[in-house]
Amino acid sequence: MQNLIDFWNHARIVTLVAMTLMLYACSGGMDGGQTTQDSYLIKFPHVTAPGTPKGQTAQRFKELVEARYPDRVSVEVYPSSQLMNDDDSLEALAFGEIQMIAVSLSKFDRLTQAFQIFDLPFLFSDLNKVEEFQASPAGQDLLNVITDKGFLGLAFWHNGMKQFSGPEPLRIPEDARGLKFRIMESDVLQAQVQAIGGNPQKMALGEVYQALQTGAIDAQENTWSNIFSSKFFEVQPYVMETNHGYIGYFVAVNPDFWGSLPEDIRSGVEEALKEATAWGNAQSEQINQEARQSVATSGRSEIVTLNSEELSAWRESMAPVWQQFEEQIGVERIEAAAAL
Numbered sequence: 001m002q003n004l005i006d007f008w009n010h011a012r013i014v015t016l017v018a019m020t021l022m023l024y025a026c027s028g029g030m031d032g033g034q035t036t037q038d039s040y041l042i043k044f045p046h047v048t049a050p051g052t053p054k055g056q057t058a059q060r061f062k063e064l065v066e067a068r069y070p071d072r073v074s075v076e077v078y079p080s081s082q083l084m085n086d087d088d089s090l091e092a093l094a095f096g097e098i099q100m101i102a103v104s105l106s107k108f109d110r111l112t113q114a115f116q117i118f119d120l121p122f123l124f125s126d127l128n129k130v131e132e133f134q135a136s137p138a139g140q141d142l143l144n145v146i147t148d149k150g151f152l153g154l155a156f157w158h159n160g161m162k163q164f165s166g167p168e169p170l171r172i173p174e175d176a177r178g179l180k181f182r183i184m185e186s187d188v189l190q191a192q193v194q195a196i197g198g199n200p201q202k203m204a205l206g207e208v209y210q211a212l213q214t215g216a217i218d219a220q221e222n223t224w225s226n227i228f229s230s231k232f233f234e235v236q237p238y239v240m241e242t243n244h245g246y247i248g249y250f251v252a253v254n255p256d257f258w259g260s261l262p263e264d265i266r267s268g269v270e271e272a273l274k275e276a277t278a279w280g281n282a283q284s285e286q287i288n289q290e291a292r293q294s295v296a297t298s299g300r301s302e303i304v305t306l307n308s309e310e311l312s313a314w315r316e317s318m319a320p321v322w323q324q325f326e327e328q329i330g331v332e333r334i335e336a337a338a339a340l
């Protein structure tokens with residue numbers, strides 16, 4: 001009898017040890033509660049077309065990440081406002097419903113005034129100047145200004161310089177008087193349009209084509225790549241080559257998501273982003289010039305080039321906007337950017 005009891009006790013212990021070992025093996029071993037086979041999804045919606053600087057850079061980032069981490073990290077890019085508009089994406093990122101955004105720096109007014117410097121008219125003469133400012137300590141500090149609100153900045157991406165389009169040739173600011181201009185969600189851009197006697201209307205990108213077509217608005221400002229890919233040239237007979245402002249993007253992730261990535265994956269994704277950023281920022285000017293060429297040959301819209309007197313008139317009429325926002329932005333910061 002005792003032998004039988006000993007036998008069953010022994011068998012139970014052997015079974016328990018075997019089951020424990022099996023469970024341990026299935027869990028992938030101990031690594032702080034995570035299995036080494038966890039996979040990660042980065043949902044990345046944006047509003048421009050796939051061929052734009054942002055569209056191409058987002059795609060490049062996806063390819064680099066997925067080549068580096070097949071089966072571990074996937075990046076789902078949703079271009080052309082397919083998933084949501086920019087306003088909704090700001091909310092979705094803060095709530096962790098999506099993991100990454102590249103939203104125009106002009107659209108962060110309700111979160112911070114620190115990005116308003118990028119909207120000051122005629123502050124940056126070209127993308128090289130913007131890049132110099134963004135790479136400076138003052139520019140790099142901006143990556144962290146809204147981390148506590150759910151937006152950890154990782155990079156700045158360029159689109160390009162803005163041009164006005166309208167129903168008539170707008171050679172001098174007086175030509176813009178009384179026109180309804182679509183603008184992005186920015187108080188600086190609102191003041192800019194008011195300074196030239198126009199009537200600013202804040203509106204999401206996805207609504208602009210129809211608003212121009214139906215006459216709900218008369219004019220707008222955007223980069224060549226957006227004017228071409230969003231087909232504004234079909235419904236705007238004139239595009240004025242003013243290069244009066246900049247459109248670029250704040251590329252950000254949700255800080256909790258970022259913190260939840262294993263360290264090696266996080267640094268690998270960051271490296272892929274650096275590579276995509278350098279690649280995209282080096283292409284953006286060319287992509288915009290190609291789009292300009294496509295608008296020129298479309299036969300739908302005339303490109304109006306301005307002489308230096310006409311350009312000075314635009315510059316002068318918008319100059320008061322700098323003073324209007326200098327307290328918020330900081331005189332020193334504006335002067336530092338202007339001196340580049």
Ligand code: LMR
Binds near residue numbers: 047103222226247
């Ligand atoms: C716009 O709304 O016109 C731009 O922000 C679009 C973009 O993302 O380039």
